[in-house]
Amino acid sequence: MTLRARDLEVALDRTPVLGGVSIDLRPGEILGIIGPNGAGKSTLLRTLAGLLAPSHGEVLADGRPLRRMRPRERAAHVAVVTQDAPLMSGPSVRDLVLMGRYAHRRRLAPPTPADHRAVDRALRDAGAAALADRPVTELSGGERQLAQIGRALAQGAAHLLLDEPTSALDVHHRLRVFAVLRAQADAGTGIGIVLHDLNEASRHCDRIAVVHDGRLRAAGSPRDVLTPELLAEVYRIEARVLSAQFGYPHVHPLGIRTPAAGRARTPAKGTA
Numbered sequence: 001m002t003l004r005a006r007d008l009e010v011a012l013d014r015t016p017v018l019g020g021v022s023i024d025l026r027p028g029e030i031l032g033i034i035g036p037n038g039a040g041k042s043t044l045l046r047t048l049a050g051l052l053a054p055s056h057g058e059v060l061a062d063g064r065p066l067r068r069m070r071p072r073e074r075a076a077h078v079a080v081v082t083q084d085a086p087l088m089s090g091p092s093v094r095d096l097v098l099m100g101r102y103a104h105r106r107r108l109a110p111p112t113p114a115d116h117r118a119v120d121r122a123l124r125d126a127g128a129a130a131l132a133d134r135p136v137t138e139l140s141g142g143e144r145q146l147a148q149i150g151r152a153l154a155q156g157a158a159h160l161l162l163d164e165p166t167s168a169l170d171v172h173h174r175l176r177v178f179a180v181l182r183a184q185a186d187a188g189t190g191i192g193i194v195l196h197d198l199n200e201a202s203r204h205c206d207r208i209a210v211v212h213d214g215r216l217r218a219a220g221s222p223r224d225v226l227t228p229e230l231l232a233e234v235y236r237i238e239a240r241v242l243s244a245q246f247g248y249p250h251v252h253p254l255g256i257r258t259p260a261a262g263r264a265r266t267p268a269k270g271t272a
């Protein structure tokens with residue numbers, strides 16, 4: 001099942017934010033979405049998830065417009081972790097993860113043993129098992145991310161869309177989350193993930209889509225996309241890309257390019 005975005009145009013408060021974006025999220029792949037601040041990555045992810053309505057174009061899941069599906073049906077196609085998921089006071093992490101089972105449950109019916117098993121597995125996979133009985137409002141930023149990832153995993157949707165899901169995580173939990181995402185992809189899930197860390201994208205993603213000024217600037221393998229030329233154009237940095245010793249293109253930023261000179265300027269030691 002492919003999630004297919006066709007010629008998307010999206011405006012927020014009447015401001016055009018995305019234009020002419022077409023991209024497929026294929027089963028079994030991890031697609032990284034990168035680009036500078038304000039480029040439109042979150043807007044693209046939210047549109048792919050059916051949370052935002054494009055003013056032109058459409059998102060098709062299994063060949064059918066996602067926006068026309070009922071919430072329960074959409075939830076079987078797409079699970080999403082946004083950056084600003086609201087937290088209700090009261091529920092525990094286990095309750096939050098159980099919400100991910102919405103699409104599988106009959107209305108008002110109590111959770112089944114299968115729901116509880118799925119919740120336990122999702123808590124474990126997300127590295128959130130020890131948090132299960134904690135109120136979500138008392139969690140640290142990283143713990144909240146783990147809980148939200150658990151909720152999305154419990155949903156068991158065909159596509160998983162995540163917006164900077166590891167931004168507050170330590171290196172252990174980052175590696176763990178990427179290992180779980182890889183296992184999910186190997187089982188056939190299509191995974192789209194917004195990332196700022198170019199080396200994380202390079203190492204863990206099969207393809208990378210580069211969003212720049214509301215347009216899809218490039219999409220392809222990390223090797224094809226993460227070139228010094230493209231990084232210079234999109235991020236206005238000078239970078240070296242090393243491959244041999246890492247097994248994936250490793251981006252080493254050297255400095256920023258100043259508009260006037262177009263040359264790298266390495267910040268002096270001791271400055272931010």
Ligand SMILES: Nc1ncnc2c1ncn2[C@@H]1O[C@H](COP(=O)(O)OP(=O)(O)OP(=O)(O)O)[C@@H](O)[C@H]1O
Nearest residue numbers: 012013015017035036037038039040041042043044
């Ligand atoms: N409600 C809104 N009304 C108008 N413009 C908005 C609104 N929300 C976001 N934008 C603008 O849309 C553009 C794209 O925002 P988006 O959050 O998709 O960027 P992003 O690539 O995810 O950025 P970041 O890396 O900083 O999270 C930005 O210029 C942002 O200022």
